[in-house]
Amino acid sequence: MFRTALVLIARNEAGQIERLLQSIKPWVDDMLVLDTGSTDATPALAAAAGARVAHFAWCDDFAAARNAALDLANADWHVVLDADEWLISGGEALAALRHTRPDFVGSIELLDQFHDGQQQVARSRLSRVLPGQLRYAGHIHEQVIHNLPLRPLALQIGHDGYQPERLQSKKGRNKALLTLALAQRPDDAYLCYQMGKDCSVYEDYAEAEHFFARSADLLSDSPTWWADLVARRLFGLKQLKQHEAAIQFAETQLVVCAESPDFFFALGDLLLDWAADAPEQAELLLPMIEDAWRRCLEIGERPEQSGAVAGRGSHLAAHNLALVLEGTGRAEEAAAMRQAYAA
Known part of the structure; x- marks a missing residue:
């Protein structure tokens, strides 16, 4: 059996974080939320939803924060998401990771909701399911460093961070x-x-x-x-x-x-x-x-x-x-x- 953990960094995401955690919770073994300086109820809500909560002093470096969260999660598989995302479908593919050797990087299908005169959805595939040893580089729009095979997984993740108010x-x-x-x-x-x-x-x-x-x-x-x-x-x-x-x-x-x-x-x-x-x-x-x-x-x-x-x-x-x-x-x-x- 391989252990699977949701890993995210968050800051002032009280309005969104429960949606993500509740959508993922049935399909993973652990959820690690690294709070980077919230002034709202984000840490309390994350803990109430069943996540482990840790804290990190923000240093203008997304890779540093991601890597700190990955170190704390310390799982065989890491599912890296953001608080303004949530699982639409594909929980079974996450559960199946418990019986899958972590020797590839898995990509998810991200559905970006945005408003361009009317509601629109943009699609992209992103490498977000990582074997436990992999880490990130780059202060922003950080990239995971690896030379492993890439495998598309049947995971649909929603994202509404491009909505006007967000x-x-x-x-x-x-x-x-x-x-x-x-x-x-x-x-x-x-x-x-x-x-x-x-x-x-x-x-x-x-x-x-x-x-x-x-x-x-x-x-x-x-x-x-x-x-x-x-x-x-x-x-x-x-x-x-x-x-x-x-x-x-x-x-x-x-x-x-x-x-x-x-x-x-x-x-x-x-x-x-x-x-x-x-x-x-x-x-x-x-x-x-x-x-x-x-x-x-x-x-x-x-x-x-x-x-x-x-x-x-x-x-x-x-x-x-x-x-x-x-x-x-x-x-x-x-x-x-x-x-x-x-x-």
């Missing part, structure tokens, strides 16, 4: 840590991507573009998060009304992102915004907009792609396409499109 409570925290990390590693493309992402989340699109462009300049290949950067960059350039620069960038990505519905969704959105700002260009742009959203439907949903937003390969693209069809006198085709891709 974002405001964390505003500035990650940016400050990323600034420190980039001062030490200014040529780290991944850190530039994360800084651009953080700026974009808080609608600072000019600064986001600076870091996305920097990340793109530093890369010589296409990492798993590349399509997410491209889609976010196109959205930011649209917000900045830099349509031509965005199209020039998009043209360089047609092959690299050929199977990304998020890329073509962002491209259609960008072109539509350009057409609205320059009506004289609409006749030229409308067929391109239609082609972009039809390509989304041809590709279909790709939940395995990092940062993929649910619906961009199905009902969200179909809804936008139906509006174009109605606007160009094809009402029957629009109705059929809506029926075929009902959300």
Whole structure:
């Protein structure tokens, strides 16, 4: 038998932590909560839910805190989650770890809830189920260091840390840590991507573009998060009304992102915004907009792609396409499109 422990670091998470602990408790042998300086009831609530609670003096280093928590948990398997996450499905896969040798790293499917005019869900796969000896490196957006095989597990984890009210409570925290990390590693493309992402989340699109462009300049290949950067960059350039620069960038990505519905969704959105700002260009742009959203439907949903937003390969693209069809006198085709891709 192998011992399995939930491991998390937390600070002022009284509103969320019970949800996580109650969802995981039936499937693990232990729960370790490392409190990093809460001023609310987080430690008491965690203890009441059955977790072991320890304390850590925060030192602006996520890896240091994670590793301290892992040392205290000291299990054969560590399931590393955050307080604003919770188990949606897959408890049986966690329970099965008790009979599974810890010789691989397990990935979970994270469903990020966020609000972009309407409720959306973005999907990604993250390495969060770790053999007991593994530890992290990196002050922020820390990475687990290993050379073990990676195995996807049937675990769905929800996350609502990108909801507006949660974002405001964390505003500035990650940016400050990323600034420190980039001062030490200014040529780290991944850190530039994360800084651009953080700026974009808080609608600072000019600064986001600076870091996305920097990340793109530093890369010589296409990492798993590349399509997410491209889609976010196109959205930011649209917000900045830099349509031509965005199209020039998009043209360089047609092959690299050929199977990304998020890329073509962002491209259609960008072109539509350009057409609205320059009506004289609409006749030229409308067929391109239609082609972009039809390509989304041809590709279909790709939940395995990092940062993929649910619906961009199905009902969200179909809804936008139906509006174009109605606007160009094809009402029957629009109705059929809506029926075929009902959300």
